[in-house]
Each structure stands twice: as structure tokens, then as C-alpha cells.
Amino acid sequence: MRLKVWSGALALVLSLLMGLAGAWAAPGDLYTVADVPVDATAGSAIEARDIAIANGRVAAWTQLWQRLTPQPEWGKIPALSSQQLDDMIVGINVANERRSSTRYLANITYTFNEGQVQSILRGSNASYSAAQAEPYLVIPLLVGLEGRKLWGDDNEWANAWRTVNLSGALVPMLVPSGDVEDLAVVNADNATTLGWPEYAPMAIRYEAARVLVAQAVHDGANVVVTTSALSPAGRVDQTYTITPNPMVAEDDAALFARAIGEISAKADAEWKTQTAASAGQVGDLNASVTFASLGEWGRIRQALSRTPTIQNLRISGFSAAGAAIGITYQGTPQQLQATLAAQGLALTETAGQWTLTGASQPLAPAPTGVEQQQEFPSPTTPPVTPQ
DSSP: OOOOOOBTBHHHHHHHHGGGOOOOOOOOSTTEEEEEEEEEEOSSHHHHHHHHHHHHHHHHHHHHHHHHSOGGGGGGOOOOOHHHHHHHEEEEEEEEEEEOSSEEEEEEEEEEOHHHHHHHHHHHTOOBOOSOOOOEEEEEEEEETTEEEOSSTTOHHHHHHHHSOBTTSSSOEEOOOOOHHHHHHOOTTTTTTOOHHHHHHHHHHTTOSEEEEEEEEEOSSOEEEEEEEEETTEEEEEEEEEOOOTTSOOOHHHHHHHHHHHHHHHHHHHHHHHHOBOTTOEEEEEEEEEOSSHHHHHHHHHHHHTOTTEEEEEEEEEOSSEEEEEEEEESOHHHHHHHHHHTTEEEEEETTEEEEEEOSSOOSOOOOTTOOOOOOOOOSSOOOOOO
């Protein structure tokens, strides 16, 4: 869907700019729930399969709701009918399929329609975060009885990070490949001493906006993880202690997976605190947009069109170096700032005046497929067709 923005004769100018606009990095698999385990028994294998897939849809919807909403809102999940859930699913991928004459087991990945999910969220009166944060590049350093390990197959901590797919998390996290260029930047000895200036070129190469140095100290029993989040804004350290569950036999891989889950859950919760807003919480502001080229203006418009909490965008003035816009949005100005920052935009206020600027360089093009751009409602004044 194309962005609808009307402001008199500007409509023609904006339509011409569409051809010049580059695309910003698209969200990852935010609306995909991966590897949902299903297991059903029935009178036949086909009936068991259908029951398992239907049950998996319910489980996937619950996981998606909890992914997008803060924990206090989890009880507001709408009870959707089987048909409603089926209509929202735009893709299914089946793995590890096993069956007998009466039983069906598999791991199923469900992809939901972004627009329909957001429509349900808006109608639920729950606060939610519908945009991903800027991704982290994770540096998984393992310190154990055998010394310090970073690169190589014998780093089980790094292997655990590669096993867990966090591209669909609210705060995406990815692990470098450990190629020659990576080895030239960081090793097991300097991983915790490097700062953002040293890591920045590596992060840019992986299209990450920040770095998370995750040092896991394993003494043979407990795992203590110290994370250092590095970005242009500075450094933030946190510590996680993972102890074996005496009721369950856990190997190192299970402990590491639990640690990664806690790190990801905390990052997601913090992002929801910054950005979660309900459809009933609406604000409005006017801002001056500055840009150096028509291409940059096009990228800013693309980023605005992919910001789910923006309900309406109005353009009241335009020149070769700037534009005057009005934004109607869900949430608070601070939440809008955080959400726009994840889209590569900086919204700042000085003496009551708002200014919007874009990143200096575009990121990777947005994929097509199920991703949708926000379609803003037209303002009350009808569009004027230029003569």
C-alpha cells in the first residue's frame, strides 16, 4: 500500500519523489512465530494433523500477543475464533514432522498478517509495541575452565546464540560470522575492552545500530553473564546469574539457552516500557523536517510510513531543503521519539519546536512479501488536483 499524504499542490511533488525514495531497513520477522511444537491424537493421521495445526495457531497467537504487549496487558488477549485466526495466517512452515496412523507431531512456524494484527491490537485497548528496536550485534565471549573463547566451533556460548533465532524479537540480536574482517577487529583478549568507536565499523557492516558484548563465565556449575551494551550514546552494563534447575537435568546448552532467553526478554521488556502505547492515547505535534537531498526526504517518508503508531501525516510546507509536517500518533512524544529512532529518524525538541532529521545513509531495501506500509487516512480537506 502506498502512503497517502495530501497537501494541495504538494501531492504532485510528493508523487514524483516516490521514484527517488530509497527504502529503509524493514522490520525482521516480528509477526512470525517460529517453531511452535504441536502434538495431537485423533481417529486418523489427517484429523490429528488438522487438530495440531489449529492448536498451534492458538499457541502462536498467544506468543505473538505476549511479544507485542507488556506483561500487565497479557490478560487482554482477544479470544479469536478459529476462522479469525485462520484468516490472519499468511504463511505456515512445517519442520520435524512425525506421524502415525492416529498421531501427528511437528514444529510449525506461523506468519501473521501485520495489518490485521495491528487492527486487533488497536481495537483491544491494550498498550503495545508494533515496531522493532534497532538491532544488536552480539559478541559472545565465553570464559571457563579452558580459558577465554570467542571464535571457533568450541565456543558453546556462541553456538547457543546462533541456534536461537532472535530476528523476530522486539529487540533483534544477531551474531557475527567470525570471518577475517571480524577477527581483525575483536578477539578473546580485547572483546571486553573495546568501546563503541572500535566496534562501530563492524556493527555497520552487519547493519546493526549497536553492540552487545555478552561475556559468559562458566565455573562448571553456574553461568554468570555480564552484558555491555555499546552505542554512540555510551555504555550500559547488566549481570545475569543462571543456576541449574535441580528438578531438571540441564546441560550447558540448556543453561546457555536460558541465559539468552533472559537477556532477550529483558531487552524486549525495556523496549516495551519505552514504546508501548494504546490506540486511545493519541497526541499531535508539528515538526520541521530537514534534509540534504530529495533522496533523503524520500527515505524519511518511507520510514514514517512504516511507523505503526503514526495515525496521520500532514504536510503543510515543502522546499528543496525542508518540509513542515504534522503528525498524529499513539502514545507520548517520548514514545514516538523512541519508535522513530528505531526507524533511523531523530525527533528532537528545542524551545517547544520539534525537528525531524534522518540518518545520513539508507539501510538495506525493504523486502516485499507480507510486510505492509502504513496507509494514513486522508485529512478532512480533500486533495487538490494540480492544474
